[in-house]
Amino acid sequence: xxxxxxxxxxxxxxxxxxxxxxxxxxxxxxxxxxxxxxxxxxxxxxxxxxxxxxxxxxxxxxxxxxxxxxxxxxxxxxxxxxxxxxxxxxxxxxxxxxxxxxxxxxxxxxxxxxxxxxxxxxxxxxxxxxxxxxxxxxxxxxxxxxxxxxxxxxxxxxxxxxxxxxxxxxxxxxxxxxxxxxxxxxxxxxxxxxxxxxxxxxxxxxxxxxxxxxxxxxxxxxxxxxxxxxxxxxxxxxxxxxxxxxxxxxxxxxxxxxxxxxxxxxxxxxxxxxxxxxxxxxxxxxxxxxxxxxxxxxxxxxxxxxxxxxxxxxxxxxxxxxxxxxxxxxxxxxxxxxxxxxxxxxxxxxxxxxxxxxxxxxxxxxxxxxxxxxxxxxxxxxxxxxxxxxxxxxxxxxxxxxxxxxxxxxxxxxxxxxxxxxxxxxxxxxxxxxxxxxxxxxxxxxxxxxxxxxxxxxxxxxxxxxxxxxxxxxxxxxxxxxxxxxxxxxxxxxxxxxxxxxxxxx
Amino acid sequence: xxxxxxxxxxxxxxxxxxxxxxxxxxxxxxxxxxxxxxxxxxxxxxxxxxxxxxxxxxxxxxxxxxxxxxxxxxxxxxxxxxxxxxxxxxxxxxxxxxxxxxxxxxxxxxxxxxxxxxxxxxxxxxxxxxxxxxxxxxxxxxxxxxxxxxxxxxxxxxxxxxxxxxxxxxxxxxxxxxxxxxxxxxxxxxxxxxxxxxxxxxxxxxxxxxxxxxxxxxxxxxxxxxxxxxxxxxxxxxxxxxxxxxxxxxxxxxxxxxxxxxxxxxxxxxxxxxxxxxxxxxxxxxxxxxxxxxxxxxxxxxxxxxxxxxxxxxxxxxxxxxxxxxxxxxxx
Numbered sequence: 001x002x003x004x005x006x007x008x009x010x011x012x013x014x015x016x017x018x019x020x021x022x023x024x025x026x027x028x029x030x031x032x033x034x035x036x037x038x039x040x041x042x043x044x045x046x047x048x049x050x051x052x053x054x055x056x057x058x059x060x061x062x063x064x065x066x067x068x069x070x071x072x073x074x075x076x077x078x079x080x081x082x083x084x085x086x087x088x089x090x091x092x093x094x095x096x097x098x099x100x101x102x103x104x105x106x107x108x109x110x111x112x113x114x115x116x117x118x119x120x121x122x123x124x125x126x127x128x129x130x131x132x133x134x135x136x137x138x139x140x141x142x143x144x145x146x147x148x149x150x151x152x153x154x155x156x157x158x159x160x161x162x163x164x165x166x167x168x169x170x171x172x173x174x175x176x177x178x179x180x181x182x183x184x185x186x187x188x189x190x191x192x193x194x195x196x197x198x199x200x201x202x203x204x205x206x207x208x209x210x211x212x213x214x215x216x217x218x219x220x221x222x223x224x225x226x227x228x229x230x231x232x233x234x235x236x237x238x239x240x241x242x243x244x245x246x247x248x249x250x251x252x253x254x255x256x257x258x259x260x261x262x263x264x265x266x267x268x269x270x271x272x273x274x275x276x277x278x279x280x281x282x283x284x285x286x287x288x289x290x291x292x293x294x295x296x297x298x299x300x301x302x303x304x305x306x307x308x309x310x311x312x313x314x315x316x317x318x319x320x321x322x323x324x325x326x327x328x329x330x331x332x333x334x335x336x337x338x339x340x341x342x343x344x345x346x347x348x349x350x351x352x353x354x355x356x357x358x359x360x361x362x363x364x365x366x367x368x369x370x371x372x373x374x375x376x377x378x379x380x381x382x383x384x385x386x387x388x389x390x391x392x393x394x395x396x397x398x399x400x401x402x403x404x405x406x407x408x409x410x411x412x413x414x415x416x417x418x419x420x421x422x423x424x425x426x427x428x429x430x431x432x433x434x435x436x437x438x439x440x441x442x443x444x445x446x447x448x449x450x451x452x453x454x455x456x457x458x459x460x461x462x463x464x465x466x467x468x469x470x471x472x473x474x475x476x477x478x479x480x481x482x483x484x485x486x487x488x489x490x491x492x493x494x495x496x497x498x499x500x501x502x503x504x505x506x
Numbered sequence: 507x508x509x510x511x512x513x514x515x516x517x518x519x520x521x522x523x524x525x526x527x528x529x530x531x532x533x534x535x536x537x538x539x540x541x542x543x544x545x546x547x548x549x550x551x552x553x554x555x556x557x558x559x560x561x562x563x564x565x566x567x568x569x570x571x572x573x574x575x576x577x578x579x580x581x582x583x584x585x586x587x588x589x590x591x592x593x594x595x596x597x598x599x600x601x602x603x604x605x606x607x608x609x610x611x612x613x614x615x616x617x618x619x620x621x622x623x624x625x626x627x628x629x630x631x632x633x634x635x636x637x638x639x640x641x642x643x644x645x646x647x648x649x650x651x652x653x654x655x656x657x658x659x660x661x662x663x664x665x666x667x668x669x670x671x672x673x674x675x676x677x678x679x680x681x682x683x684x685x686x687x688x689x690x691x692x693x694x695x696x697x698x699x700x701x702x703x704x705x706x707x708x709x710x711x712x713x714x715x716x717x718x719x720x721x722x723x724x725x726x727x728x729x730x731x732x733x734x735x736x737x738x739x740x741x742x743x744x745x746x747x748x749x750x751x752x753x754x755x756x757x758x759x760x761x762x763x764x765x766x767x768x769x770x771x772x773x774x775x776x777x778x779x780x781x782x783x784x785x786x787x788x789x790x791x792x793x794x795x796x797x798x799x800x801x802x803x804x805x806x807x808x809x810x811x812x813x814x815x816x817x818x819x820x821x822x823x824x825x826x827x828x829x830x831x832x833x834x835x836x837x838x
Binding site: 047049139141142143144145184185186187188189190191198199201202253268269318322323324325326331335338339341343344345346347409410448449452457459498503 | 551555557558575576577578580581583584587612614634659662667668669686688689690691692693696697699700701703704705706709718719722723725772797798813832833835836
């Protein structure tokens with residue numbers, strides 16, 4: 001196969017000492033960047049761009065690609081160990097990963113996250129190599145009308161994500177959507193709820209919201225004498241890696257998650273976040289361990305982490321073959337390309353075949369390096385939990401607050417983190433979960449914008465949505481899902497009424 | 507009696523004398539310490555990159571480092587507001603683009619940036635292109651406009667933000683041609699490009715930086731360039747300008763450096779000189795071209811004139827096309 005030969009050639013180029021070193025450095029820096037909440041991809045790549053000027057184009061690109069994949073993985077470490085999400089896609093990892101760490105299974109969670117990320121990354125690269133052209137074209141078929149329907153479908157699917165009262169979830173989601181309206185109006189760019197504060201013009205930062213809701217709230221909860229963290233006196237080797245049973249449950253979750261991530265990555269926008277949430281919802285409904293969700297189910301870590309990496313990998317397809325970055329991470333990678341005189345796009349493969357295949361090969365190597373470097377380090381990371389809480393919590397709060405400032409070098413974000421930290425802490429145990437609020441904050445603006453765009457494109461006639469095959473199918477699915485849930489609820493109520501009637505007759 | 511000053515008197519006198527010696531004769535010795543440059547965009551964007559490329563050379567001429575501070579947000583207003591409020595001593599300067607002229611027109615800006623800033627030098631300029639899918643039937647701008655006239659409201663174009671440089675060009679052309687073309691707002695160049703390539707919008711006006719590759723690959727066709735003259739670039743140079751086709755729509759955006767109002771002329775001249783030197787360097791010019799922008803150097807006076815003319819011209823466009831009304835209708 002032509003592609004295979006070219007790929008092998010690429011491996012030769014990628015395996016030079018210089019490029020291997022660049023991959024290793026990139027992966028390490030990326031992991032660090034992903035671990036430090038708020039700092040993330042943008043700061044790291046921006047800092048390295050001037051330094052990379054002197055490097056050979058392939059080496060520089062290998063460095064950036066390493067950072068890209070490293071950051072995708074790094075966010076899971078702090079999510080699992082400290083309940084501090086480094087980015088939107090790590091939020092769901094907090095929900096199941098952190099309880100696992102509290103139970104002493106933190107190492108297993110970290111390992112599964114690393115393995116799942118590796119599998120998803122490789123699958124994404126394989127589809128890049130084999131299907132790039134086809135997939136990229138397919139991605140273009142999605143327009144604003146399709147995004148609207150996807151967002152609506154996602155909202156419907158994610159509605160029951162935390163179980164419990166649907167009304168309470170709906171209330172939190174609505175509040176989340178309201179928070180999402182702060183900022184620039186998508187139609188006329190006028191400020192809404194900005195109170196003349198410049199920093200609010202771009203909206204309330206989603207990352208700040210999640211850092212506060214999960215990270216700071218957990219610190220406050222622990223500080224107020226919440227549940228004691230169970231720390232085994234010594235981390236045994238088998239605590240570091242998944243048991244056979246856990247591995248058996250994680251494997252299908254990894255595959256499902258990768259698949260979801262690969263698909264969702266083809267849609268512009270925060271695909272990492274959306275795919276991880278969708279994977280979580282899927283695992284919660286269909287996995288073997290679904291009864292454990294909420295207390296640390298391994299599928300809840302395996303699926304979303306794979307979905308996250310899968311989305312990041314498949315986002316590379318439109319980036320490299322069409323030259324369109326679908327999210328900010330891809331946009332930074334693209335900047336790295338442009339600086340070195342390489343313009344990703346339809347001409348990349350034909351114009352710079354060595355560069356393209358060398359880069360793809362080094363991405364395979366980078367993913368492998370991530371796994372090889374991080375698996376042994378799981379023990380080191382997990383031992384962070386051995387630190388006495390009295391020292392750990394203040395360090396975490398400093399970490400979180402500094403990260404909040406670095407999102408956009410603004411103190412407004414620090415304020416947001418503190419506010420949501422307090423709110424998240426107060427709402428614990430009240431039955432009002434923060435997850436639907438978080439979902440509302442990022443899906444709300446997406447829905448509003450797509451709706452506005454669709455209205456113009458459809459000349460105001462929303463029924464035309466059903467005329468488009470893709471939108472129609474998704475909208476139909478969403479409606480079917482709602483009807484099914486209502487029907488199910490009615491059925492359950494009827495059965496309960498019948499049993500109580502029967503019971504009262506005995 | 508001899509005059510025998512007390513120790514305390516001597517000390518005070520010495521102190522006063524040394525203070526007098528240190529009175530700022532700032533302009534002659536400028537710059538004495540590092541200069542801060544505010545970039546109202548995130549790191550890695552084209553403005554940020556162009557700034558970094560130029561200051562790498564300008565620092566040598568000035569003898570002091572120039573440190574970039576990224577202050578993105580509110581459509582560059584966060585960074586610009588900070589620049590306006592800074593001390594005009596030459597130690598704080600900042601990058602400006604066409605948004606400095608556009609934002610105040612809509613009334614949401616705290617200052618009229620063109621008046622409140624001292625222009626120093628322009629590094630680059632970029633004019634948007636109106637592009638359509640190469641697979642479409644429209645070979646020229648006239649074809650597109652004829653179609654729009656025959657089917658009012660059927661042809662829609664995408665923009666990256668209401669009232670920004672992607673909006674003004676097509677709106678003005680539509681007004682002058684007397685056709686109805688609704689606009690669709692996207693949240694950025696990338697999502698707009700996806701929609702354009704996928705045929706979800708018929709046309710879009712964007713920077714050659716984004717569109718050049720697609721035009722070269724045969725995916726898109728450029729119909730008109732909203733600049734004064736044709737581009738030097740081999741590919742983009744084939745696209746006619748709006749003026750050639752009979753439309754008064756010049757929407758060139760500048761990437762330039764300015765300082766707060768009230769800077770001493772000697773300080774401005776020194777900065778100008780350093781930037782002129784940097785802009786004469788072939789490496790710098792090549793790097794800017796690589797990013798897709800046109801490395802045209804303008805000195806302080808020429809830049810000031812360009813900014814004022816742009817403000818006038820664009821105020822006319824947004825008023826005539828109704829864009830100003832659209833934005834104002836939401837705020838009042």
